Amino acid sequence: MASIAEIESVEEILNGHLPEAEREAVRKILYGKETKPLTIPQAAISLAEKEDFEIKGYAFAAAQEQLRSPRIVRVGLIQNKIVVPTDRPIKEQRDALHQRISTIVKAAADAHVNIICFQEAWTMPFAFCTREKKPWCEFAEAAEDGPTTELVKDLSKQFNMVIISPILERDSLHGDTIWNTAVVVSRGRYLGKHRKNHIPRVGDFNESSYYFEGNTGHPVFQTEFGKIAINICYGRHHPLNWFMFGANGAEIVFNPSATVGELSEPLWGIEARNAAIANSYFTCAINRVGTERFPNEFTSGNGQPAHKDFGHFYGSSYVAAPDGSRTPGLSRTRDGLLIVEMDLNLCRQVRDVWGFKMTQRLDMYATSIAAAAEPNYEPNIIS
Numbered sequence: 001m002a003s004i005a006e007i008e009s010v011e012e013i014l015n016g017h018l019p020e021a022e023r024e025a026v027r028k029i030l031y032g033k034e035t036k037p038l039t040i041p042q043a044a045i046s047l048a049e050k051e052d053f054e055i056k057g058y059a060f061a062a063a064q065e066q067l068r069s070p071r072i073v074r075v076g077l078i079q080n081k082i083v084v085p086t087d088r089p090i091k092e093q094r095d096a097l098h099q100r101i102s103t104i105v106k107a108a109a110d111a112h113v114n115i116i117c118f119q120e121a122w123t124m125p126f127a128f129c130t131r132e133k134k135p136w137c138e139f140a141e142a143a144e145d146g147p148t149t150e151l152v153k154d155l156s157k158q159f160n161m162v163i164i165s166p167i168l169e170r171d172s173l174h175g176d177t178i179w180n181t182a183v184v185v186s187r188g189r190y191l192g193k194h195r196k197n198h199i200p201r202v203g204d205f206n207e208s209s210y211y212f213e214g215n216t217g218h219p220v221f222q223t224e225f226g227k228i229a230i231n232i233c234y235g236r237h238h239p240l241n242w243f244m245f246g247a248n249g250a251e252i253v254f255n256p257s258a259t260v261g262e263l264s265e266p267l268w269g270i271e272a273r274n275a276a277i278a279n280s281y282f283t284c285a286i287n288r289v290g291t292e293r294f295p296n297e298f299t300s301g302n303g304q305p306a307h308k309d310f311g312h313f314y315g316s317s318y319v320a321a322p323d324g325s326r327t328p329g330l331s332r333t334r335d336g337l338l339i340v341e342m343d344l345n346l347c348r349q350v351r352d353v354w355g356f357k358m359t360q361r362l363d364m365y366a367t368s369i370a371a372a373a374e375p376n377y378e379p380n381i382i383s
């Protein structure tokens, strides 16, 4: 039996051990309405084979309407390992990732992707487990015009894409403060940014040693391909975080993440999918892959021996639809590009069917939450 870090995917195990009829029944129970495989242009497939990354495509359908035309959008999700070891110079590490992701973006362009999202802090190893400031804080850069945003602006212009680029931000105008930030660019233009709202203090995720809870609220970015938002990683555990992006009108919410199996894998397939259902929008869950070893050992503060790696980032990126259906996940071990076509009309169609937005009783919860937020709140317990 392979170690859990070596398991390619749940889908591969099911496909390898279930007869066709049972496999279809299990898929329907696990993933809901079937997403049709998307025909991927040969140029994209050839590039994926040549550059050794997985490429998968699926399509969600919506009912044909009489008064509205379909609003078809193609999103791309990229998951990837770091390229060079963590003991190499900072610039070498970042440049190697720039080159790797630029290659995969080319395949996405060949497949006519409109909006693409990279994983959390994509330009660096997820070094926040070390609690070391040096050299890792040197990866932080300006959101508006740092080297990564300049590269991403060029790619978005070259391929007419909206690109979501989650980086470590350095705000040199305000005390050189560092943030965990998702930058949004469109057709070569910087559109804006969102800073991660919820910062973990769990396991080796010592992110609060580096950056503070974000101060940009819940922005929704109006693009030519629809209204999008970004819920960064740990924010996926906070239903109100998902809710507010929906309250601001998001139709697709991206969840760029970096998380490891021991901590979160059983939750991974639930949270973004449930957010899609509860908020009647699409969610795109992206997780990095691979095991990253650091030069110096560190402890997890749990009595276990010191170690040099974070554990296995399990990839498994997927997209969920407002009707609760979802795509199969990408691999747990390989770099990959997931291409998903969707009709944004499905968001309102599901709202009409289920009425979740109509029945959400915001006024009731606004009062209750305001009360619960008070320091002297008395829980309503009847005994």
Ligand code: BAL
Pocket: 200, 205, 233, 234, 235, 258, 259, 260, 263, 264
């Ligand atoms: N990046 C935090 C780890 C988690 O939310 O799973």
